[in-house]
Amino acid sequence: MANVTLRSVRKTYPGGFEAIKGVDVDVGDGQFCVLVGPSGCGKSTLLRMVAGLETITGGEIDIGGRVVNQVEPADRDIAMVFQNYALYPHMSVYNNMAYGLRNRGMAEAEIKTRVEEAARVLELSPMLERKPRQLSGGQRQRVAMGRAIVRQPKVFLFDEPLSNLDAKLRIAMRVEIRKLQRRLNTTSIYVTHDQLEAMTLADILVVMNGGQVEQIGNPLEIYQKPATTFVASFIGAPPMNLMPLRADELKSQITGADGAGIVGIRPEDFVISSETGSGGVALGLTVEAIEHVGAETFVYGSRQREEQGVAANPGELPPGEVIVRVPGVSGPAIGERIRAVAPRDKLHLYTADGRKRVGE
Amino acid sequence: MVEEEGFQRYLAHVILWIGIAIVAFPVYLALVASTQDNAVIANGQMSLLPGGHFLQTYYQTLFVGTSGSTREPVLHMMLNSLIMALLIAVGKIAISIISAYAIVYFRFPFRMAIFWIIFITLMLPVEVRIYPTYKIVADLHLLDSYAGLSLPLIASATATLLFRQFFMTVPDELLEASRIDGAGPFRFFWDTLLPLSRTNMAALFVILFILGWNQYLWPLLITTRDDMQTIQVGIRKMITTTDALTEWPIVMATALLAMLPPVFVVVVMQKLFVRGLVETEK
Amino acid sequence: MQKQAIFQSKLLPYALVAPQLAIVLIFFYWPAVQAVIQSFLLQDAFGLSTSFVWFENYLDLFKEPAYFAAIVRTFVFSFAIAVSSLSFALLLAVMADKPLRGSTLYRTLLIWPYAVAPPVVGVLWVFMLHPSLGVLSRYLRAMGIDWNPLLDGDQAAALIILAAAWKQISYNFLFFLAGLQSIPKSVIEAAAIDGARPMRRFWTVIFPLLSPTIFFLLVINIVYAFFDTFGIIDTMTRGGPGKATETLVYKVYTDGLLGGNLGSSAAQSVILMVIVVMLTAIQFRFVERKVTY
Numbered sequence: 062m063a064n065v066t067l068r069s070v071r072k073t074y075p076g077g078f079e080a081i082k083g084v085d086v087d088v089g090d091g092q093f094c095v096l097v098g099p100s101g102c103g104k105s106t107l108l109r110m111v112a113g114l115e116t117i118t119g120g121e122i123d124i125g126g127r128v129v130n131q132v133e134p135a136d137r138d139i140a141m142v143f144q145n146y147a148l149y150p151h152m153s154v155y156n157n158m159a160y161g162l163r164n165r166g167m168a169e170a171e172i173k174t175r176v177e178e179a180a181r182v183l184e185l186s187p188m189l190e191r192k193p194r195q196l197s198g199g200q201r202q203r204v205a206m207g208r209a210i211v212r213q214p215k216v217f218l219f220d221e222p223l224s225n226l227d228a229k230l231r232i233a234m235r236v237e238i239r240k241l242q243r244r245l246n247t248t249s250i251y252v253t254h255d256q257l258e259a260m261t262l263a264d265i266l267v268v269m270n271g272g273q274v275e276q277i278g279n280p281l282e283i284y285q286k287p288a289t290t291f292v293a294s295f296i297g298a299p300p301m302n303l304m305p306l307r308a309d310e311l312k313s314q315i316t317g318a319d320g321a322g323i324v325g326i327r328p329e330d331f332v333i334s335s336e337t338g339s340g341g342v343a344l345g346l347t348v349e350a351i352e353h354v355g356a357e358t359f360v361y362g363s364r365q366r367e368e369q370g371v372a373a374n375p376g377e378l379p380p381g382e383v384i385v386r387v388p389g390v391s392g393p394a395i396g397e398r399i400r401a402v403a404p405r406d407k408l409h410l411y412t413a414d415g416r417k418r419v420g421e
Numbered sequence: 422m423v424e425e426e427g428f429q430r431y432l433a434h435v436i437l438w439i440g441i442a443i444v445a446f447p448v449y450l451a452l453v454a455s456t457q458d459n460a461v462i463a464n465g466q467m468s469l470l471p472g473g474h475f476l477q478t479y480y481q482t483l484f485v486g487t488s489g490s491t492r493e494p495v496l497h498m499m500l501n502s503l504i505m506a507l508l509i510a511v512g513k514i515a516i517s518i519i520s521a522y523a524i525v526y527f528r529f530p531f532r533m534a535i536f537w538i539i540f541i542t543l544m545l546p547v548e549v550r551i552y553p554t555y556k557i558v559a560d561l562h563l564l565d566s567y568a569g570l571s572l573p574l575i576a577s578a579t580a581t582l583l584f585r586q587f588f589m590t591v592p593d594e595l596l597e598a599s600r601i602d603g604a605g606p607f608r609f610f611w612d613t614l615l616p617l618s619r620t621n622m623a624a625l626f627v628i629l630f631i632l633g634w635n636q637y638l639w640p641l642l643i644t645t646r647d648d649m650q651t652i653q654v655g656i657r658k659m660i661t662t663t664d665a666l667t668e669w670p671i672v673m674a675t676a677l678l679a680m681l682p683p684v685f686v687v688v689v690m691q692k693l694f695v696r697g698l699v700e701t702e703k
Numbered sequence: 704m705q706k707q708a709i710f711q712s713k714l715l716p717y718a719l720v721a722p723q724l725a726i727v728l729i730f731f732y733w734p735a736v737q738a739v740i741q742s743f744l745l746q747d748a749f750g751l752s753t754s755f756v757w758f759e760n761y762l763d764l765f766k767e768p769a770y771f772a773a774i775v776r777t778f779v780f781s782f783a784i785a786v787s788s789l790s791f792a793l794l795l796a797v798m799a800d801k802p803l804r805g806s807t808l809y810r811t812l813l814i815w816p817y818a819v820a821p822p823v824v825g826v827l828w829v830f831m832l833h834p835s836l837g838v839l840s841r842y843l844r845a846m847g848i849d850w851n852p853l854l855d856g857d858q859a860a861a862l863i864i865l866a867a868a869w870k871q872i873s874y875n876f877l878f879f880l881a882g883l884q885s886i887p888k889s890v891i892e893a894a895a896i897d898g899a900r901p902m903r904r905f906w907t908v909i910f911p912l913l914s915p916t917i918f919f920l921l922v923i924n925i926v927y928a929f930f931d932t933f934g935i936i937d938t939m940t941r942g943g944p945g946k947a948t949e950t951l952v953y954k955v956y957t958d959g960l961l962g963g964n965l966g967s968s969a970a971q972s973v974i975l976m977v978i979v980v981m982l983t984a985i986q987f988r989f990v991e992r993k994v995t996y
Contacts, residue, residue, distance in 0.1 A: 135603035147594035151616040161602030433798040447827040523719035553734030573730035593708035635820035637934040683818035
């Protein structure tokens with residue numbers, strides 16, 4: 062049991078590339094911390110620095126009250142689950158789990174107890190003598206988990222452990238990982254690029270971009286109050302609608318929009334209505350596409366004669382497009398003109414560079 | 422697949438059997454000759470069917486040797502060849518796998534220079550450096566010794582390259598997992614890398630064993646004592662005397678015994694052999 | 704190309720490369736350097752004094768008709784061995800590539816000569832075609848050929864070429880078969896649909912697709928003919944009759960054995976080294992190697 066503290070941690074590669082530009086994170090004892098961000102944002106590098114697989118070029122990493130900057134991975138009392146599992150292909154499931162314990166000189170009897178217990182928990186007991194290649198993807202994933210569990214480490218580290226599984230298995234394993242972590246109550250750091258995984262797993266969510274932390278907090282807080290436009294567009298699917306506010310009609314609708322350059326509205330915060338929300342936003346849209354998901358419907362509309370949206374990050378909406386969520390299966394038809402209205406308290410206002418919330 | 426007509430297929434079988442016959446005929450002849458009487462052979466009256474001297478010839482070949490040219494029992498020559506072949510094959514694999522390990526898994530000054538130094542030996546086969554190498558081996562007092570037979574041939578750019586290629590395909594995460602599991606460079610090598618290299622080592626061993634067993638020029642130069650002779654050198658000495666004295670049945674029996682171990686290896690371990698051959702040439 | 708995950712250690716990597724490096728330096732580089740140095744020196748008849756003579760040893764070599772003849776002979780041998788062995792092996796491989804019953808048996812029966820050592824090949828062939836007692840010689844004489852490779856240089860050369868080509872069939876066969884099997888069947892089927900008859904299919908589709916393999920094998924066979932025929936020549940003809948079967952490698956060996964001119968012998972070694980370097984360069988430049996540095 063331990064807390065993990067990162068104090069202005071930096072990583073500069075010999076070539077001069079700054080992968081991590083000063084990160085501060087505090088993960089409390091037994092908490093589940095998720096690092097999320099697009100690929101290349103430095104989240105994996107940061108995790109590998111905690112593991113000791115990458116050197117730390119600035120700042121301090123502290124595990125359980127001990128600065129581990131110069132400590133070998135094996136001596137940090139951590140266990141890691143890799144994206145490709147990194148199982149030893151020539152060892153049986155049993156030996157894969159036992160290997161780390163043997164290297165530490167643990168008695169065989171104790172190893173046996175631990176491995177069998179882990180196998181029971183992970184439902185791997187019938188497969189202990191098999192080789193990794195004889196297992197399915199989900200089973201291999203569980204062996205990788207087992208290898209981490211038997212060590213009874215202070216900290217679990219997960220590097221996108223579910224990304225090699227198919228969608229259905231991924232959801233099942235996500236739930237299992239969370240249950241297991243709750244029961245063992247071991248401090249965990251988990252890296253993913255999947256915001257849904259991040260939202261559902263995290264006690265503390267760390268959203269990263271370009272080697273920096275964009276926002277830290279509990280997932281709902283981050284969802285409700287994204288600190289920057291990057292977080293706003295990264296967390297939530299479909300992403301938040303972000304529209305520029307200049308001296309245009311849109312800005313004049315909103316009360317207290319001084320200093321704001323961008324307004325963000327989540328698709329689910331719109332209502333299709335003919336009324337005008339006082340101090341809120343009302344958009345005239347032409348429906349261009351409709352997606353029926355079953356429980357809800359997404360309406361893709363374009364604003365006429367409006368300025369282009371701020372597509373600051375890849376994967377965002379095309380300029381001028383607005384997504385509106387409608388509950389159920391009813392909704393407008395393609396080509397229809399609609400008014401999408403959002404009240405003032407559902408608006409997220411940001412400075413023009415998208416780095417700061419305003420108007421609250 | 423484009424279907425072949427009956428005649429085409431028939432022709433293919435015939436051509437293949439002709440090929441096999443051409444390939445096998447000299448060996449068949451050797452087998453026949455080794456079972457016949459030397460006097461008959463020397464007269465040019467050899468029959469194309471096996472004779473009755475099988476046991477006698479092979480007994481004399483293995484345990485006594487020729488009565489004229491070299492009096493060394495061929496069994497002893499085979500033992501010399503075996504020791505040399507094993508030393509060369511195991512030695513090459515051992516020193517190559519550890520140098521490849523160093524080159525792939527460590528960063529150190531002169532790493533690439535050392536890699537190239539090893540690599541360039543591809544262009545220095547023993548044939549182009551025989552006498553200077555002979556002189557060094559002589560100066561080191563290694564003539565007529567197993568060390569002298571094997572050491573100068575034991576470096577292997579091919580094997581080093583092969584292991585390097587293989588190590589590059591081993592996922593990085595395996596080493597990282599090992600480090601987290603508390604394994605250092607030695608343990609990682611012994612517990613993970615070596616077991617993973619098993620097939621490669623076996624394939625390489627098959628090829629290198631054959632290569633070692635079939636060495637000729639080098640043993641010919643540095644062995645002078647009859648009891649250090651390898652079988653390839655021994656067989657040559659059996660036909661050095663004038664033709665009239667050559668004991669052909671024994672020569673042929675020796676030829677068959679000389680090819681027995683490597684051919685056996687090729688046929689029995691065909692998969693590994695083919696793999697090794699293709700891997701070492703690419 | 705480099706690994707990202709590595710170990711940190713100052714001395715261990717040197718210890719790991721030390722054995723190989725020691726062998727390479729003592730038994731490969733040192734002798735090679737010796738040969739180069741020696742090739743620029745001239746020793747007097749009694750071995751009492753040596754003097755630096757620049758390229759005199761080399762010039763002498765090229766003025767020597769026997770050396771020039773050995774160069775030509777080596778290339779003729781190489782070419783003859785490569786062409787005869789390659790064409791026969793290609794024929795067999797094309798046949799074995801067909802979906803025949805017993806194709807694995809055919810492969811097994813054709814690849815084993817790879818394992819036969821050159822001196823053994825020499826012994827087998829010398830016995831088969833021995834002028835007085837060889838089984839095949841009887842038939843040759845019955846056909847009216849005055850067969851005596853012990854006296855006739857051309858016949859001796861033919862014998863060496865045949866024996867050397869025989870040994871190399873299995874190697875070439877194996878690589879041709881692998882090459883043929885790597886040609887996608889769909890390409891051949893497409894050619895069949897385009898109306899190409901089997902023979903035409905072979906020359907217009909299969910043969911061009913096989914050309915990298917052919918080129919690769921050509922280089923390998925030439926290297927083989929240069930160096931690995933030593934054992935065959937030494938057991939069959941000892942370079943004779945006269946010098947009719949003396950190749951470059953064999954000449955280095957015999958000249959050195961006679962203990963004659965050290966400088967000349969060294970110069971010959973250096974020339975051989977240059978040839979190896981060239982052959983290796985050709986192989987790397989034109990044959991796509993999967994080695995990346």
